[in-house]
Amino acid sequence: MNDIALTILQETPADAAAIERLHERTFGPGRFAKTAYRLREQVTHSLDVSFTARTGTLLVGSVRLSPIRIGTAKALLLGPLTVEPAFRERGVGQALIERALKEAKAKGHKLVILVGDEPYYGKAGFMPVPPGRASMPGPVDPARLLVAELADGAFDGVSGPIKPD
Ligand SMILES: CC(C)(COP(=O)(O)OP(=O)(O)OC[C@H]1O[C@@H](n2cnc3c(N)ncnc32)[C@H](O)[C@@H]1OP(=O)(O)O)[C@@H](O)C(=O)NCCC(=O)NCCS
Numbered sequence: 528m529n530d531i532a533l534t535i536l537q538e539t540p541a542d543a544a545a546i547e548r549l550h551e552r553t554f555g556p557g558r559f560a561k562t563a564y565r566l567r568e569q570v571t572h573s574l575d576v577s578f579t580a581r582t583g584t585l586l587v588g589s590v591r592l593s594p595i596r597i598g599t600a601k602a603l604l605l606g607p608l609t610v611e612p613a614f615r616e617r618g619v620g621q622a623l624i625e626r627a628l629k630e631a632k633a634k635g636h637k638l639v640i641l642v643g644d645e646p647y648y649g650k651a652g653f654m655p656v657p658p659g660r661a662s663m664p665g666p667v668d669p670a671r672l673l674v675a676e677l678a679d680g681a682f683d684g685v686s687g688p689i690k691p692d
Pocket residue numbers: 553606607608609610611614615616617618619620621622642643644646647
């Protein structure tokens with residue numbers, strides 16, 4: 528339940544500096560060592576499916592999605608998802624995920640993959656990728672590699688390395 532007036536907006540180029548500062552505060556320099564970053568550094572996130580959360584003019588959260596492929600299948604990589612510490616535990620993160628998935632589906636995307644905690648992302652429909660079905664370009668705890676189908680059966684028959692698209 529939100530107890531703050533929240534606006535979810537499509538990301539624009541003007542948001543880049545504020546989002547970078549939020550990532551720096553949240554993840555620190557360690558963010559560049561994450562396996563998901565190996566993908567993100569090779570591909571630009573898609574502004575049309577990336578969103579910011581604001582209270583008034585203050586940017587308090589961000590979710591970015593980037594085009595990738597799992598084997599030959601087109602998909603989106605979700606992340607980073609970040610909420611300003613003072614605004615956590617108020618539904619901002621889930622609101623950003625829901626909006627991004629809704630918009631991605633509306634734009635015809637069928638699969639979203641991420642590296643994260645299943646207890647959190649499971650609420651938005653993400654499920655663990657069965658072991659061996661998809662591989663990231665570096666070490667990842669297999670239990671944290673999650674996928675959401677935006678169309679029934681979209682993950683059926685999909686397998687292979689996860690690469691930038
Ligand atoms: C993870 C994060 C985005 C959650 O944002 P948020 O706005 O606080 O999340 P919400 O308010 O939508 O959801 C809060 C709920 O999720 C739970 N939750 C938060 N992080 C969780 C996690 N890692 N695993 C399981 N549950 C989690 C909270 O306990 C809370 O549960 P409740 O609804 O039962 O009280 C935020 O904590 C954050 O920015 N963390 C640092 C960056 C990060 O780890 N990002 C994700 C990886 S890219």
